[in-house]
């Protein structure tokens with residue numbers, strides 16, 4: 001099983017997301033993340049889809065996406081030079097005793113403190129998945145009260 | 158020139174401009190504006206009122222398959238639209254060009270669970286090539302243009318247009334029907350890559366034991382002449398799928414019949430032993446390949462298909478060629494070297510001699526269904542169109558009818574839709590007045606859309622239905638006999654709660670009544686009803702039916718437990734066929 005990143009340009013209509021999501025569910029493909037947003041051309045959106053499967057499934061995913069009339073272009077950018085980013089927002093348990101440690105970690109990982117109460121810190125962090133995973137792993141023992149993690153957005157270099 | 162027109166008027170005008178001369182459907186509340194325009198345009202488009210929307214969809218399908226043109230059906234919102242879905246899915250799986258138009262509730266009510274509201278765009282997303290909800294009358298002309306273009310180009314398929322009533326009843330001041338489409342996401346690739354085509358030619362040169370595996374794509378692209386030329390130039394045997402029967406002359410020495418579950422021994426042995434498969438417009442359906450891991454173990458595989466997603470979906474392909482079958486073959490033929498007949502051709506003709514034998518009725522007093530099909534093939538005019546239902550009747554038709562031209566057979570291959578044959582045959586007849594159109598049916602399937610005999614009579618569509626009545630859902634019963642120790646659960650159509658299945662336990666003939674009485678049913682629809690149970694009267698009955706100027710229903714009472722052979726059990730390799738005495 002491999003993880004591939006597809007960068008997909010689609011018509012910016014309502015219903016296109018449903019078509020793509022439907023394709024994955026109807027054909028039993030696995031999506032691990034999907035993000036959508038407008039591009040520099042407002043009539044076009046870009047979907048970044050991270051999918052998991054063996055070579056033949058990944059090949060079918062690309063071909064089936066291409067078959068959708070509203071899909072303009074599909075690129076598998078896994079093996080191309082690219083920049084990828086994810087965003088995570090979290091509320092971390094932060095009583096006095098551990099607060100300094102947490103602030104230091106946020107600093108090392110180049111995150112930002114976005115909110116603060118007597119015993120809680122709100123943190124924002126962006127980066128690639130490895131960085132996200134490393135940060136989350138480090139923070140987990142302190143107590144993550146709530147976490148929101150975005151899908152990947154990716155741009156070929 | 159621009160005109161002020163209503164949405165319904167735009168729709169009908171656009172259909173006329175697309176060359177639609179017949180359409181099929183059923184009215185209802187939200188499509189009254191469209192029917193009103195149809196009423197005023199009776200001289201431009203013939204509207205055929207089916208008795209069930211499923212019937213209308215299959216009629217459009219039969220119209221399309223027999224002509225190559227786009228079939229059009231129309232239904233109201235909600236239940237009318239959902240009734241179309243089986244017909245749409247049938248067309249989707251067999252790549253039939255179709256435009257299905259459904260009414261929708263007023264735009265402002267969409268999403269409110271309004272009366273007769275169904276989310277058709279959602280429901281048909283995975284059974285259409287594309288679909289549209291028209292949210293603005295200004296996009297209606299473009300959408301209709303695109304729908305027809307998408308339906309008939311590339312790998313054809315059904316396209317649904319869901320039309321809210323406020324759009325069809327609304328007005329547009331400056332209507333013009335566009336003369337071209339501009340879709341950046343849809344550009345079918347018709348021209349195969351020359352380098353790849355070269356590789357196919359090289360593979361031919363290297364192969365000792367090649368086979369051409371021809372699919373429905375040959376028919377869709379009109380590539381039958383090229384197929385014949387390629388096969389003859391290279392002396393390569395040709396197997397044709399269920400959807401491709403008729404694309405290659407049946408009596409040709411290179412023709413080896415249908416492959417797969419109920420294919421010929423010759424085709425299945427040839428596919429198993431060959432060293433090259435050149436697949437053209439076929440998709441390695443599981444009914445063809447059997448156990449994929451043991452399919453064509455020594456063969457290199459070249460696959461020509463207009464749909465890139467069909468390539469390497471089931472079987473890893475060595476030489477992919479994405480392109481239209483006709484254009485690709487035209488480019489390929491000059492590249493391939495002519496080949497003499499070799500030992501492989503000799504082997505093929507040995508197999509054919511051994512296995513390709515006409516079916517014998519024998520001296521028994523019970524009609525053999527296979528023999529009926531063979532007699533139909535001999536007695537019907539050679540330009541007869543044939544539709545089938547699904548089950549044993551369908552496979553016997555495929556096996557024992559002699560296919561003479563490419564668009565001769567209409568059968569639901571991909572979805573296997575019981576109830577397809579009669580309405581499809583009516584669609585064929587509407588498109589081809591004056592031609593003989595027959596439907597080879599099972600007694601179970603025919604009951605799924607028998608209401609369309611009313612359409613046959615009223616619309617003067619003189620389709621002849623030949624029911625092979627074995628009193629069973631025969632194909633399922635066959636599986637139960639072969640793989641489920643004869644437990645005929647819910648496959649006997651005469652079974653009653655109190656019959657105790659005495660026939661199975663004692664072997665005594667059953668004295669229950671078969672319903673319906675097909676002759677009476679035919680008569681109720683003002684069709685001619687005939688029944689035949691005597692092998693000596695088969696020919697006479699067929700001739701009487703063919704001579705009648707109107708729709709006919711013939712019931713042949715046939716052997717109850719006849720089976721379709723050869724048969725590859727599901728999941729087995731295709732050279733492991735069961736061969737019964739049929």
Ligand SMILES: Cc1ncc(C[n+]2csc(CCOP(=O)(O)OP(=O)(O)O)c2C)c(N)n1
Nearest residue numbers: 548549550573575599600601602630631632
């Ligand atoms: C709509 C639908 N329902 C169920 C089936 C499953 N099925 C396949 S063949 C068959 C039996 C068909 O019986 P009949 O029409 O009498 O034909 P026979 O096999 O006896 O020739 C059934 C139930 C189907 N193909 N289509």
